[in-house]
Amino acid sequence: MSQGSDEVREAIAGEKRLMDPDVRTSRSLAGQLLDPEFVEVGASGRRWTYDDMLAALPELDGAVEGGPRYEPTEITGVLLAPGLVHLTYETVVDGRRARRSSLWRRQDANTPWRMYYHQATPVPADSM
Incomplete structure (x- = not known):
């Protein structure tokens, strides 16, 4: 299954919710979308855990309404x-491009989809 499956659509919706400033500034809302075993390797190369991300998310890009x-x-x-579910996409924030990859998992039919792993790779300005 791919693009059109309900599972993929739900993961994409979760990914987009994590980009919403209201979610980024709410530890409770963001915590509902991140798996307790969440790990990220950011575009900076920094490794983030669940607790690291929830603590920093309100201060990171995309968290300020109007910013x-x-x-x-x-x-x-x-x-x-x-x-x-594995998602791939690109983002632009404040003129900086990154290629992104996320793994979303659901433990069982009674639990929500949550981001388990995320990787961001910066795209050089002269790259297509």
């Missing part, structure tokens, strides 16, 4: 296995 916001493009996804 720079993430502009995602070409989000695609594939269901890798039951309960595991």
Whole structure:
């Protein structure tokens, strides 16, 4: 399954919610979308854990209403296995491009989809 599956659509919706300033500034809302075992390797190369991200998210890009916001493009996804979706896309925030990859997982049918892993790779300005 890919693009059109309910699982992929739900993961994409969660990914977009994490870019919303209201979610980024709310530890409670962001915590509902991040898996307790969440890990990120950011565009800076920094490794983030669940607790690190929840603490820093309100101060990171995209958290201020009226400020720079993430502009995602070409989000695609594939269901890798039951309960595991892989998304890829690009973002631009404040003129900086990054290629992004996320794994979303759902433990069972009674739990929500949550971001389990995220990687951001900066795109050089002269790259297509």
